Amino acid sequence: MKNLFRPLFGATLLSLSVGTGFAADQPLPGYVDFGKFTPAAGGEFVEVNVNNNLICMAAKFVEKQQPDVAKMLRGIQRVRVNVIGVNDQNRADLEQRVKTIRENLDQQGWQRVVTAVQAKEDVGVYLKTRGEEAVEGVVVTVIDGGQEAVFINVVGDIRPDKLAELGEKLNIEPLKKLGGELKK
């Protein structure tokens, strides 16, 4: 029995650590992988990828003045923003990416809240909901006048009535207008 104890203990420890690692690697329900973007020659490029650790620290900054905003921020697990300047070399690729992402979201059961194609702007807003109580993920895709493409993914536990406020705090224009759309 003594001879078996150490290997059994080691195997238990190993399986726990592997299990934990496996669980940690599981993507969150509201997470969408946009893929890798590379800055185009001479073009604009912005990439922000912030996870829960930093968001909670940001929440601490505002906790005293705006505790409700801090509470909302704490519910966010991840924020990813990509802004890519569109030029003749990457326009087709970016438009295809937007189309593919939207098709995938439709297939995965995301709720399409806004699809607006105006003269110069093509906007899509998708939500991953958990019942009526919470939004697990938000995806915003924008092709703006052939000048820039915007991809935004917010992952977390967000109340639907707080989405417009989230857009306000994170300066995401399509989300700011979302309050009215959701009420419809």
Add this chain to the structure above:
Amino acid sequence: MNSIPPLEPRSTASRRWWLLIPFLLVVAVLFVVSFACYSLPGFLHVGRDAAALRDGLLKTASREFTPMIEANLGPVTFWAVRTGLGFAPLEPEARLALRAVRAAEVSYHQRRHPGGKLDQATMLADADTAMTARGWERIVGVREGDDLVAVYVPKNLRSPRDVRFCVAVVGTEELVVAAGRSNLEPLMDLASRHGDWHQFAQLSLPR
């Protein structure tokens, strides 16, 4: 007739005590010199994380840049600065801000031929690879015109009391890698005293 009492011989212990002083002085000088020799190079080179970022950026662009200067100010140096400035008349906010900084490093390189095109996409990808191998992740990458800025933090960042970060700036004429370590709690305290700091939570996107 009274005889003159013989002089008492000096105790050997007190003689040995005087002999120790020059010996201790030599030991102290040797210690100071050794400490200086050991620590001085550390002031002139960045730490391993900043060095990894620097080397990642320069992997394909080392011929484009000339290293100019590196500096490394560690916790002991900042402690000495804080202690020294403790006697100086400083605003409370300045003292708070000084408490926030624990260490700082910088590596500055100059472009050999300013104005030429750089493959910043490859530089950024190589830097990402190097930093990911060290357990860091890029949280911000911005390219506007010819300037590239990237900010990295450790993946396991937990406490605002010990925040490490690395920043890289690649311009047309220079490349700068900076790293730091800070305690954000004094800054949070400073922020809570001055209103309108909710903008810290905002991400500024181009309209």
